[in-house]
Amino acid sequence: xxxxxxxxxxxxxxxxxxxxxxxxxxxxxxxxxxxxxxxxxxxxxxxxxxxxxxxxxxxxxxxxxxxxxxxxxxxxxxxxxxxxxxxxxxxxxxxxxxxxxxxxxxxxxxxxxxxxxxxxxxxxxxxxxxxxxxxxxxxxxxxxxxxxxxxxxxxxxxxxxxxxx
Numbered sequence: 001x002x003x004x005x006x007x008x009x010x011x012x013x014x015x016x017x018x019x020x021x022x023x024x025x026x027x028x029x030x031x032x033x034x035x036x037x038x039x040x041x042x043x044x045x046x047x048x049x050x051x052x053x054x055x056x057x058x059x060x061x062x063x064x065x066x067x068x069x070x071x072x073x074x075x076x077x078x079x080x081x082x083x084x085x086x087x088x089x090x091x092x093x094x095x096x097x098x099x100x101x102x103x104x105x106x107x108x109x110x111x112x113x114x115x116x117x118x119x120x121x122x123x124x125x126x127x128x129x130x131x132x133x134x135x136x137x138x139x140x141x142x143x144x145x146x147x148x149x150x151x152x153x154x155x156x157x158x159x160x161x162x163x164x165x
Contacts, residue, residue, distance in 0.1 A: 005161065010154060047102065114151065
């Protein structure tokens with residue numbers, strides 16, 4: 001049975017960020033009006049290729065409760081006029097998790113992942129009360145996901161191996 005390795009990473013200081021430069025034409029903005037449909041569309045658009053399945057069975061009501069929670073904030077990234085990716089930050093007490101993060105298929109490998117992650121980490125630290133920013137990735141994610149997290153200054157604090165069918 002194949003196994004999946006999940007890696008958990010964190011940073012406890014905004015000074016640890018090794019920022020990737022923002023390329024001209026990349027515009028990242030918070031979704032000020034919460035609309036669960038956008039979160040759901042991006043979850044499928046970005047996550048299908050990485051086998052994100054945890055929310056496949058969710059109803060509209062579950063999506064609405066999740067995406068419109070005061071503890072969740074969403075950003076969308078545009079490169080020139082194209083929607084290229086998004087990320088979600090979820091605050092629990094003084095921790096902020098980069099809950100979902102990714103680029104659409106057409107924009108992978110174009111040098112946008114590092115700047116988008118830089119923005120996500122900076123945004124997490126700007127959320128009032130934040131003392132730790134964390135994320136997890138696994139061997140089902142993009143092969144460069146872990147190296148991007150490490151390159152931005154996050155450090156591994158846990159790994160876990162799971163059996164998967």
